[in-house]
Amino acid sequence: MSVTAPEWLTRHGGELRASKDGHSWMAYFADKLQYILAPTPAGGKYACKVTQTNNGKRLDGGGSFPTTEAAFQGGLDDLRKALGW
Numbered sequence: 001m002s003v004t005a006p007e008w009l010t011r012h013g014g015e016l017r018a019s020k021d022g023h024s025w026m027a028y029f030a031d032k033l034q035y036i037l038a039p040t041p042a043g044g045k046y047a048c049k050v051t052q053t054n055n056g057k058r059l060d061g062g063g064s065f066p067t068t069e070a071a072f073q074g075g076l077d078d079l080r081k082a083l084g085w
Helices: 006-009 070-081
Strands: 014-018 025-029 031-044 045-052
Touching: 006 014, 006 070, 014 070, 031 070
Parallel strands: none
Antiparallel strands: 014 025, 025 031, 031 045
């Protein structure tokens, strides 16, 4: 899946990088890994785990989506809300 960093993320100096496994993405701020977003199967649909890397805290809202792409976008929205943007 091709991913583009949303405007709100880049405006705050963030960037997305694909992980080596090709199934999750990492959000960096000031060139430091801060969050991991990982779409996962969830009851016939998909969810997106959003994890803060320094403490393992989960920030995802628990939504389910029809595709991995939609789940990833949902995970980005959960991250945006958690950051208060």
